[in-house]
Every structure is written in structure tokens, then in C-alpha cells.
Amino acid sequence: MLFYLIIRTVISIVLLRRGRGFRNTHIYKGFKFYFSTPSAKRKNIFKVFYELEKLSSYWKTFPSSYFMFHMHLKSFTDYSKMKTFIPQEFYSRYVGGTEYDILINDKILFHDIMNFHDIPIPKRYFFFRNNVFYQGFKVLTNIEVNKILSDINDEKLFVKKHRGGKGKGVFVYKRRKKGFYNDQDDRLCAEYILKKYSSQTIFFEQEIIQDPVLEKFNPDSVNTIRIQMIKNKKEKDKIIAAAVRFGRIGSHLDNASQGGIAVSVDLDSGRLGGYGARLYELEKYHKHPDSNIPFEGVIVPQWNKIKAIIFKTTERIPYYKGIAFDIAVTEDGPIIIEINTGAGVNALQLGKIKGIASAFK
Numbered sequence: 001m002l003f004y005l006i007i008r009t010v011i012s013i014v015l016l017r018r019g020r021g022f023r024n025t026h027i028y029k030g031f032k033f034y035f036s037t038p039s040a041k042r043k044n045i046f047k048v049f050y051e052l053e054k055l056s057s058y059w060k061t062f063p064s065s066y067f068m069f070h071m072h073l074k075s076f077t078d079y080s081k082m083k084t085f086i087p088q089e090f091y092s093r094y095v096g097g098t099e100y101d102i103l104i105n106d107k108i109l110f111h112d113i114m115n116f117h118d119i120p121i122p123k124r125y126f127f128f129r130n131n132v133f134y135q136g137f138k139v140l141t142n143i144e145v146n147k148i149l150s151d152i153n154d155e156k157l158f159v160k161k162h163r164g165g166k167g168k169g170v171f172v173y174k175r176r177k178k179g180f181y182n183d184q185d186d187r188l189c190a191e192y193i194l195k196k197y198s199s200q201t202i203f204f205e206q207e208i209i210q211d212p213v214l215e216k217f218n219p220d221s222v223n224t225i226r227i228q229m230i231k232n233k234k235e236k237d238k239i240i241a242a243a244v245r246f247g248r249i250g251s252h253l254d255n256a257s258q259g260g261i262a263v264s265v266d267l268d269s270g271r272l273g274g275y276g277a278r279l280y281e282l283e284k285y286h287k288h289p290d291s292n293i294p295f296e297g298v299i300v301p302q303w304n305k306i307k308a309i310i311f312k313t314t315e316r317i318p319y320y321k322g323i324a325f326d327i328a329v330t331e332d333g334p335i336i337i338e339i340n341t342g343a344g345v346n347a348l349q350l351g352k353i354k355g356i357a358s359a360f361k
Helices: 002-016 027-036 046-057 088-095 108-117 143-150 190-194 303-316
Strands: 123-131 132-135 138-140 158-159 171-176 180-182 202-206 225-230 238-246 261-265 272-275 322-330 333-340
Touching: 002 046, 088 322, 108 123, 108 202, 108 333, 132 143, 143 180, 143 190, 180 225, 190 238, 225 303, 303 322, 303 333
Parallel strands: none
Antiparallel strands: 123 132, 123 202, 132 138, 158 171, 158 202, 171 180, 225 238, 225 322, 238 261, 261 272, 322 333
């Protein structure tokens, strides 16, 4: 099973030209991580292939969780615990897809739906689709767009593609002088947008001022809470895991795939776990590496309000077997940054003694 999955991956990349190449796969990243691990700590390669084969047969997919959660270490000997860490590929197969996915995968449509149901989300100033500016259903002129931009008092303005994930398709413009500029010193205006983002669909969103409890760890990024919900045959909507993702200094992204640190959250109390972790790293972070603030004992602000907003949302859009929420906490209350049908479950299992596989039975 293992070698079949590896060969199939290579063939799909070479012949079907999927993705960005073999180096972007969990197979490549996993073995690269294995060989970068000190030899005194890692299992021999034959033991690794044996365990990978067993897990491949169990999950019916390549067990990306094996290297990611350090099962290649000599100290990880419990096979039953290995099976508790669910691979991303299995999760994607479990939740599948529906004809309703567009309701949340198209971020502009999602914004309209959340507004209709009075569910808190970031403020959207306007959006740009088919080379036309819109504010709601109103078509805007270039003069009106430039007036909106000149009236914004935020220090940052976020420009996002209507589809995307893992922090891709997010552009930040910072206030300088009397306008907003990117790092290349391009000034944001209607004429620039028409040239820069021609034929793209993007929207322009208000800067989020986060609650100081989470902001103090890293003020350069909005440190969001990723919360996973699923439905199964026996239960209704259920929160099965949560983690706070902390960005690093100088980066506006907190995603684990972009170098952020994930710290697990106790579902009852909202209390952070004792340490954070990053994908394909052995190090445990008991405190934020930039601010040096310890994670343990910190309680996510407004935790009960966060859960209430999530359940309200799933009542209004009850079409999905599994979805993940990205939540920001502001002093005015929690807001939903986005919801994903295909969100990664990896960050939710970082820093845990056991994975979340039992929730999918």
C-alpha cells in the first residue's frame, strides 16, 4: 500500500501536473524531516517503512501524520497512539464535498450570508469582480472607490482573494502619508487596482484590532483560533478540537503552514496547553519565541461567546459534515474570519498527547 501511494503521487505530479511538484508533498517533507533528525533519536529506516506500511493500510492513504507528529522517533513506540493522529488526506475524504461548498468557499458570498444572519465578521469596504467595483449590490465609480479609501482610518488595509487558504491570496497595505501602500511603494487607488488585479476577484477588508490577551504574544499578526466541528451518525454538531495559531514577528500571517505556532485549547475552559509546536519540527515552544510570554495557563478571551457563535452559524448553514472556523477575538466580541470545508487538521493536533481520530468514528 505504501509504495503504491508513493508511486501514484509521483505519477499524478509528472503526468497530470498537479500541484507544485513532489517537493510540496507530505511524502517529500516527511522523509526530509526524518533525515534531518539526529540519527541517535530516529528509528532505523526499515522500522519506519514497516510502520508507514501499517498506517497506510489502516488509513488507506499516505499517513502524513507519521513524520509530522514525530512517530519516527525512537521514543514513539505506541502503535495504538499512532492511529489516533488523523492524516489530512483521510479527513478530506471523510468530510467530502457538497453542492453547498461555494457558500463558504467563495469569501464574498460567505460575507453576504453571514451579514444576512447577523453573525459577526470583519467589515468589508468594497469588492472588485469582473473589473467592476461593488459595495453590496451597488456599482462604484473610481471616484467613489478613492473616496472610500481616503476616508478609512485604519493603519492597515487587507486585500484578499475571494478563494484561498493557508494565508495565500492575502495582501496588506499600510497607511503612509495620506494613503495605503504596499512594500513596493505602490499606492492603493482605483486606477492601481484596475491594473494590478485585472480580471481577479478580491475584496477589501477592515483591519482587525484583537483582544490584548492574545495580541501581547505577537501584535504583528491576528492570532486566530482554529476550531473544528464535525457531524457524525450518532451526534449533532460537535466541536472536536481547537488551537490558537500565533504568528511570528514581522509577519501578518499566523498559519501553521506559514511558520506560525499552534497551541492546543481545552474545549471546556478555553485554557491554552502547556506548549506550542510547528509542523515538521521537534522543538516544543513553552513560550512565544519572540515575545517570551508563556502559553500555559492563558485562557482564550470570551471562550463561551466563541462557541455560541459557532453553533449559531452551523444552525444557519447546516449542510456540512465537517468545517473549520477561524475566529478572531476583539474587544467588541469574537468575529469569524472565515470557514473552510477543506481546512487542515494538522495544527489542531500539534501539541497533543493523542490525536483527534476518535471523533471520526
